[in-house]
Amino acid sequence: MVHTSLDVVDEKISAMGKALVDQRELYLGLLYPTEDYKVYPSHQLCRYGYVTNSKVKFVMVVDSSNTALRDNEIRSMFRKLHNSYTDVMCNPFYNPGDRIHSRAFDSMVTSMMIQVC
Amino acid sequence: MSLSVLEGMGFRVGQALGERLPQETLAFREELDILKFLCKDLWVAVFQKQMDSLRTNHQGTYVLQDNSFPLLIRMAAGLQYLEEAPKFLAFTCGLLRGALSTLGIKSLVTASVASLPTCKFQVVIQKT
DSSP states (O other): OHHHHHHHHHHHHHHHHHTTOSOOOSEEEEEEEEEOSSSOTTOEEEEEEEEOTTOOEEEEEEETTOTTOOHHHHHHHHHHHHHHHHHHHHOTTOOTTSOOOOHHHHHHHHHHHHHHO | OOHHHHHHHHHHHHHHHHHHSSOSSOOOSSHHHHHHHIIIIIHHHHHSSOOSEEEEOSSSEEEEEETTOTTTTTSOSBSTTTTTHHHHHHHHHHHHHHHHHHTTOOEEEEEEEEEBTEEEEEEEEOOO
């Protein structure tokens, strides 16, 4: 599921490159709403994408029955994710490309998820 | 301490800076933009000054020149310490290579000094 959304992210990035749009934002917005057929048949899941200058892609999957989530909130969540990821990168003991083991990062993500549930 | 160890340290720092420094917006439309970012934003963040000149052959080779490189400026100007200069440049080469690697460019960076404190960094983009 996440792999297909990565393909959509790549499509969006290349589309943005060709159109000389001024909207040079990192936030890609709603990728596409989808019905998940295997795991949660009754829920609709939305995926949001965000890409950084270093081509690192963040994908957020949100259950769309949670209607309280507005665009601004998604954007601020991505910004927090990006900042935490930057902090992880600056850790000299972290090798880029490894799985992230940072407790600070995990606790930030968990608190973000708890906030919206 | 071997030069490759210094270069490796610079590389890791460059990787982190390449993540931290670029602004919120997607600023890099093409390769030249990334090199300009190195000359302006990266150099100012690390050395409080911009690179003095950037030249390219438009075929993947760039020469960045700093006429008063902060790490060399404290040494006597001219040829006296030419042999010692590489120790001070190895870290910086790694810095450039690391930042480029975070931004998606594989490169080879070497430095050369003709006379202190002017030095040139040559960046050759590796096409895979």
